[in-house]
Amino acid sequence: MKKNIFIGFLAVLLVPTFAFAATFNGASGDLTTVTVSNVTRNPNSTGSWATSVNANAGETVAVQIYYRNTSTTETTPNTKVSFTIPSGTASSQSVSGSVRADNASQVGGTATINLSSSQTLTFVPGSFYWLPDQDTSVSNPITVPPGTQTEGNLFSGGLELGTIPAAPVSRPFQYQGNVIIHLLVGNSGSGNTNVGNPTVTTNSASVSTFDSATLNGYISLNGNSNVNGFFDYSTNNSLSGFIRTSSQNFSGSSASYSQNINGLSPNTTYFYRAVAQGQNGQQVFGNTLSFVTGNGNNNSGISIPIVTTNPANLISGNNNAILNGFLTSTGSIGIATTYFEYGANQLLGSRTPSTSLTGGPFSYPLQNLSPNTTYFFRAVAQNNYGTSQGSILSFATGNGSSVNYVGNFNVVSGGASETFSDSSRVAGSYSAPNNTITSYWFEYGTTQNLGSQTLSLVPSVSGNAGSFSGVLLNLLPSTRYYYRAAGQSNGGEISRGSILSFVTGVAPVYFSQVVNAPIATPVVTSSVVRALTSLSYGIDRDRVSAGETLVYKIGWRNENTIPLRDAFLRVTLPEKVSFAGGDVGVNSADNRTLFYNIGIIGAGKSGSINFRGALDRDLNSGTVLPLRADLNFTDPITSRPATISLDGKVLVENTNGTNITSSTVVVDGT
Numbered sequence: 001m002k003k004n005i006f007i008g009f010l011a012v013l014l015v016p017t018f019a020f021a022a023t024f025n026g027a028s029g030d031l032t033t034v035t036v037s038n039v040t041r042n043p044n045s046t047g048s049w050a051t052s053v054n055a056n057a058g059e060t061v062a063v064q065i066y067y068r069n070t071s072t073t074e075t076t077p078n079t080k081v082s083f084t085i086p087s088g089t090a091s092s093q094s095v096s097g098s099v100r101a102d103n104a105s106q107v108g109g110t111a112t113i114n115l116s117s118s119q120t121l122t123f124v125p126g127s128f129y130w131l132p133d134q135d136t137s138v139s140n141p142i143t144v145p146p147g148t149q150t151e152g153n154l155f156s157g158g159l160e161l162g163t164i165p166a167a168p169v170s171r172p173f174q175y176q177g178n179v180i181i182h183l184l185v186g187n188s189g190s191g192n193t194n195v196g197n198p199t200v201t202t203n204s205a206s207v208s209t210f211d212s213a214t215l216n217g218y219i220s221l222n223g224n225s226n227v228n229g230f231f232d233y234s235t236n237n238s239l240s241g242f243i244r245t246s247s248q249n250f251s252g253s254s255a256s257y258s259q260n261i262n263g264l265s266p267n268t269t270y271f272y273r274a275v276a277q278g279q280n281g282q283q284v285f286g287n288t289l290s291f292v293t294g295n296g297n298n299n300s301g302i303s304i305p306i307v308t309t310n311p312a313n314l315i316s317g318n319n320n321a322i323l324n325g326f327l328t329s330t331g332s333i334g335i336a337t338t339y340f341e342y343g344a345n346q347l348l349g350s351r352t353p354s355t356s357l358t359g360g361p362f363s364y365p366l367q368n369l370s371p372n373t374t375y376f377f378r379a380v381a382q383n384n385y386g387t388s389q390g391s392i393l394s395f396a397t398g399n400g401s402s403v404n405y406v407g408n409f410n411v412v413s414g415g416a417s418e419t420f421s422d423s424s425r426v427a428g429s430y431s432a433p434n435n436t437i438t439s440y441w442f443e444y445g446t447t448q449n450l451g452s453q454t455l456s457l458v459p460s461v462s463g464n465a466g467s468f469s470g471v472l473l474n475l476l477p478s479t480r481y482y483y484r485a486a487g488q489s490n491g492g493e494i495s496r497g498s499i500l501s502f503v504t505g506v507a508p509v510y511f512s513q514v515v516n517a518p519i520a521t522p523v524v525t526s527s528v529v530r531a532l533t534s535l536s537y538g539i540d541r542d543r544v545s546a547g548e549t550l551v552y553k554i555g556w557r558n559e560n561t562i563p564l565r566d567a568f569l570r571v572t573l574p575e576k577v578s579f580a581g582g583d584v585g586v587n588s589a590d591n592r593t594l595f596y597n598i599g600i601i602g603a604g605k606s607g608s609i610n611f612r613g614a615l616d617r618d619l620n621s622g623t624v625l626p627l628r629a630d631l632n633f634t635d636p637i638t639s640r641p642a643t644i645s646l647d648g649k650v651l652v653e654n655t656n657g658t659n660i661t662s663s664t665v666v667v668d669g670t
Contacts, residue, residue, distance in 0.1 A: 428485025
């Protein structure tokens with residue numbers, strides 16, 4: 001039985017002979033000091049950090065220490081971080097960490113790693129990552145300890161990071177940072193066994209459409225009992241700033257593996273490589289290959305269907321199964337032939353009869369399978385222009401005992417909320433009297449045939465009943481969308497709720513939108529990057545009156561040939577204007593200062609957010625409402641934090657204190 005461990009956070013105050021001039025963490029907006037994440041299951045997620053995590057043998061867990069000097073006047077010299085990793089084996093391991101400085105008391109925390117059996121935790125050499133000054137991804141971290149220090153300082157005496165500056169009042173999070181290490185989960189009593197590394201080969205990719213492809217590779221285990229395989233891909237031939245796919249686990253024999261990737265740019269060359277991680281925690285890389293996406297015309301790939309493999313259902317004594325797939329697009333033909341390939345290894349070898357579809361889910365039952373056997377399968381779709389294949393998934397048959405999960409698991413579609421012109425949150429719930437939920441997703445589209453599907457997610461809390469939600473993005477304005485919730489239980493059963501609908505909002509019309517009005521504050525941006533990076537500003541009306549609620553729009557654009565990383569937007573609303581909600585991801589702790597984490601702004605890419613501001617009713621005619629927007633990012637040339645800013649003003653003119661006669665929107669910038 002898995003142990004339940006209470007997770008607490010420890011703030012240790014050393015008793016000094018003087019008052020500490022600075023402090024770490026603990027202020028509004030600060031993150032938790034110590035958190036963990038299963039990077040094997042969530043290799044790219046920035047939202048998977050928590051105070052506890054589940055892991056199995058052979059998986060890798062990241063431990064993160066967060067720090068921020070909360071003083072606006074005092075630096076923190078000789079800042080040090082340290083980790084404490086438990087020794088021995090247990091089914092639940094607690095890891096702790098702390099940060100301190102000469103003039104700041106030690107602040108620490110503890111997080112828990114829940115293991116599937118009694119196992120060890122071992123530091124992976126070379127897995128030190130330092131992300132200073134608002135760096136939020138490990139795409140370009142500092143990977144060598146500062147100065148003459150070694151990774152051993154992380155566990156003995158503390159690793160010195162130097163002096164953390166005092167943050168300006170206008171940018172209090174400018175110098176926050178994280179230190180991350182990786183721990184390998186090992187089997188009880190074994191630790192890292194003395195085996196060689198696996199080998200991995202990158203194979204040619206299959207380009208399905210102008211915005212998706214299937215990456216392919218081959219892993220040789222070389223004596224490893226447990227190997228994780230994934231892919232890295234990027235638009236840069238050096239693979240800098242790569243995106244890593246989710247991992248697939250291999251044991252027993254060498255095998256081919258594949259991964260679908262979506263959301264790609266048309267007419268773009270992508271570089272990729274296969275990656276494998278053996279049981280000793282070391283990663284090995286295949287050769288780097290490339291592919292080119294199409295331009296969206298029928299002769300460049302968009303005519304090929306798009307298909308996804310979904311988990312199988314085990315039924316009737318676990319020796320019968322239902323294979324599941326989802327046809328997202330038929331291409332330009334309007335109809336596609338679908339079927340499944342399956343077998344007792346990843347070479348597959350068998351094929352089901354085909355069915356012609358116009359889109360949506362499809363299934364096929366397999367009967368009289370061999371007991372206690374792992375089967376592999378994938379969904380396939382074909383039309384006159386070509387064939388696309390989903391990822392290879394697997395399921396294991398049982399020993400033939402009479403177990404039937406069908407009918408025990410039920411998913412119900414819930415209502416839509418936070419609906420805007422291009423997004424909406426949708427909800428679902430489930431009941432599982434004899435098992436629990438393992439994943440959920442939403443299927444949606446502009447017709448009741450649906451046709452699109454969100455990523456499959458793992459619920460944060462599992463049990464016999466519960467609820468979940470997700471956000472549908474990139475929707476069309478003033479359009480009715482149909483959707484339903486879906487999920488899978490630990491018994492393999494898939495359940496889908498009834499189809500519901502909502503209508504997206506009207507696209508706002510923005511007035512006085514000014515593009516390319518940056519102000520460097522301070523001028524830390526290289527001149528080339530600054531000249532090609534811009535902010536824009538607008539509101540949804542040409543008349544403004546006291547008591548109204550405005551819709552603001554802040555846009556950004558990167559005209560550089562290289563991406564901007566670690567980007568986030570800070571917006572300060574005017575006095576007498578309160579935050580009244582906005583797009584998903586726009587957050588405010590005090591109803592005046594808004595934060596939005598952008599992450600990476602790709603070369604030639606742009607984006608925007610919408611949010612609402614409620615004007616006080618006592619505003620007088622002639623009141624000027626100044627708004628400030630700061631775009632913070634890491635300069636790709638200097639590798640230093642950079643900021644461009646925009647100041648916008650709304651002039652309110654009321655007649656008799658109620659009716660508006662005119663308004664002016666002014667954007668100041670040089």
